[in-house]
Amino acid sequence: MSPEECQYADWQEVGRSDAQRGLSQDHVAQHRKSCAKAGYPIDAQQYYAGYQTGLRDYCIGVTAYNAARLGRTKPVQCEPASVRSHDFTRAYHYGLKVRDQDLKIYALQQELADLSDSIAAGEAHFHEIRATLDHAELDNHEAIALYEESKQVSHQIARDQQHFEQLEVELRTAQSHLEQMERNFQLGRY
Secondary structure, three states, rough: OHHHHHHHHHHHHHHHHHHHHHOOOOHHHHHHHHHHHHOOOOHHHHHHHHHHHHHHHOOOHHHHHHHHHHHOOOHHHHHHOOOEEEEOOHHHHHHHHHHHHHHHHHHHHHHHHHHHHHHHHHHHHHHEEEEHHHHHOOOOHHHHHHHHHHHHHHHHHHHHHHHHHHHHHHHHHHHHHHHHHHHHHHHOOO
């Protein structure tokens, strides 16, 4: 805090604001230090009163849900039942389920990207083999070996393409499920 902010601070409002931003009440020590440098005391009693008011605004379901979606733990400052909204814990657990769905979608997207790369590499290899068969002077043994290899590569490409299509369906289903979960949270149905 600046010296001017320290001089004119409404300590109850500072505490409320810190709590609403999810800061620990230990943050008051930073205010105390910066204001002491400027020669101004803080009103810790007013700060803590404001902090408690701010916690009631912060410790609500949407805060818990968002923390879970981001992979964070429940905010520890919301542990006392007196500051938590009634749906805080339930929203946190629902947020974890939504995060799991997010991670499933991410894994499917990664698998699709890897499979796409594999298909592209397989197709490039197949075309190389075909070009060699068409333009190189090969004896029968070499030609047969390359022909067999081209068949194997072609079959692998077909399997990969089929798997790719299955993953696309699975991804669309997972995304649809995620959208439904998000709507349910917004409507309070979780």
